[in-house]
Amino acid sequence: QKEVEQDPGPLSVPEGAIVSLNCTYSNSAFQYFMWYRQYSRKGPELLMYTYSSGNKEDGRFTAQVDKSSKYISLFIRDSQPSDSATYLCAMISNTNAGKSTFGDGTTLTVKP
Amino acid sequence: SAVISQKPSRDICQRGTSLTIQCQVDSQVTMMFWYRQQPGQSLTLIATANQGSEATYESGFVIDKFPISRPNLTFSTLTVSNMSPEDSSIYLCSVEEDGPGQPQHFGDGTRLSIL
Numbered sequence: 032q033k034e035v036e037q038d039p040g041p042l043s044v045p046e047g048a049i050v051s052l053n054c055t056y057s058n059s060a061f062q063y064f065m066w067y068r069q070y071s072r073k074g075p076e077l078l079m080y081t082y083s084s085g086n087k088e089d090g091r092f093t094a095q096v097d098k099s100s101k102y103i104s105l106f107i108r109d110s111q112p113s114d115s116a117t118y119l120c121a122m123i124s125n126t127n128a129g130k131s132t133f134g135d136g137t138t139l140t141v142k143p
Numbered sequence: 144s145a146v147i148s149q150k151p152s153r154d155i156c157q158r159g160t161s162l163t164i165q166c167q168v169d170s171q172v173t174m175m176f177w178y179r180q181q182p183g184q185s186l187t188l189i190a191t192a193n194q195g196s197e198a199t200y201e202s203g204f205v206i207d208k209f210p211i212s213r214p215n216l217t218f219s220t221l222t223v224s225n226m227s228p229e230d231s232s233i234y235l236c237s238v239e240e241d242g243p244g245q246p247q248h249f250g251d252g253t254r255l256s257i258l
Contacts, residue, residue, distance in 0.1 A: 074249035129244030
């Protein structure tokens with residue numbers, strides 16, 4: 032079983048929709064929770080990160096962490112065609128020399 | 144955030160040859176990481192490179208196949224040796240910009256195809 036499981040895609044939504052991207056994890060030692068956005072032919076771009084349970088908001092993006100349920104989500108409000116990309120969740124353990132563990136990614140398409 | 148530049152951005156190589164990928168960062172960083180991302184898949188860590196010491200390789204990756212250099216705090220190279228079609232992938236370097244155990248930032252990768 033993988034340490035990080037990400038909801039598979041692809042996901043296709045109309046412009047303006049609210050998007051929910053989700054990951055679960057099994058390692059209680061994970062302490063940093065990140066979301067990366069990867070456009071085609073580009074490297075992953077760090078979108079948001081947090082280290083505590085609760086919500087963190089940045090513009091149209093909200094990262095949610097529930098450590099008790101080992102579940103994280105990224106919400107995108109008022110989705111735009113420019114949000115079309117692959118989204119990767121990632122986590123850092125405090126017991127594994129700071130290495131990141133990545134989900135498999137969810138490809139999102141926002142249709143105008 | 145740090146600017147991470149990789150060269151080449153893409154290449155097509157013949158099997159049996161070797162290619163060296165360069166990663167340059169515009170600020171000094173302690174750790175640099177090399178990943179492989181196969182088509183439609185997530186990132187797999189190849190090795191961690193710390194300046195002044197041998198790289199640390201993950202299970203399934205060996206120094207003879209993926210030699211790494213880290214001559215200073217802003218530069219690293221990854222060589223893919225004796226390439227086969229199975230090595231066709233995107234190779235990415237990353238850095239911990241804000242210190243050890245912090246989220247990593249990535250370059251745009253090198254897209255490698257082996258014929």
